[in-house]
Amino acid sequence: MFDFTGHIALVTGAGRNAGAGMARALAGQGAAVAVNDLDLGRAEDTCAQIEQAGGRAVPAPFDVTDLDAVRAGVAKAGTDLGGTVDVLVNNAGIPADIGDMGYGPFRDLDPAKWRTPVEINLFGAMNCVHTVLPGMREAGWGRIVQISSGAGRVGLGMGVALYGSGKSGVEGFIRHISQEEAPAGITANVLALGLMSNAGRGTDTSGVAAGIPTGRRGNPEDAGAAVVYLASPEASWLTGQTIDLNGGSQTR
């Protein structure tokens, strides 16, 4: 089960934390992985971890919010790995400069901060989906996994309205893509993560952490295992859904 031999996966923002866990997990199941990150050094670190474990990976450093860079990066990854990207994991969702995240009550936020969290989560995902779809359609097979957050599922009074807007927006986008592309053998689903072990930069997450029924935050391996399932050949009848992976937190 869950054999990715012959498949090429692109994981965005995979230079550390959850994205790195997803890249490692897919490579562990036999996928060749293009490890995207804005930061080349981080992408190389994840590739080194994958290669050390006997897997195959290449760094794919580009900015997901730059469509031309995405097109060039995806083409290069295909050439480097000898095929076409047929698994896309849109994980990049936290701006490189956490100061651009637009944390705080919306009423207090400078309009100059509004775009960045929406840009990376919504337009970043659109850029990647638009770029990989032709190859997936030609292959008659593809998997798109979008990483979202509890902040895209419920309203939270902790100053994450802009981030939540980007996440809710991209969830809607993926639902439509799932309907448009299902006849072509392409599935598109959302994995909405709860509080992860690395969370807590820029906003107070202690209240959310205290409310996790399983008593712990998520880790990169939790995220990787879920992505493996959603992207697997076996998950061909699962599309257009949002799966909450959050230790049992009530997000509805």
Ligand SMILES: NC(=O)c1ccc[n+]([C@@H]2O[C@H](COP(=O)([O-])OP(=O)(O)OC[C@H]3O[C@@H](n4cnc5c(N)ncnc54)[C@H](O)[C@@H]3O)[C@@H](O)[C@H]2O)c1
């Ligand atoms: N950390 C959490 O608690 C948590 C909770 C819910 C959802 N999520 C989601 O999980 C995903 C990963 O979060 P994380 O905390 O592991 O992030 P992170 O900030 O630890 O790592 C993300 C990586 O993305 C890279 N990156 C940033 N902007 C980029 C861009 N424009 N193009 C390419 N790469 C870029 C960064 O360099 C960084 O290495 C995000 O979509 C986030 O919204 C995280």
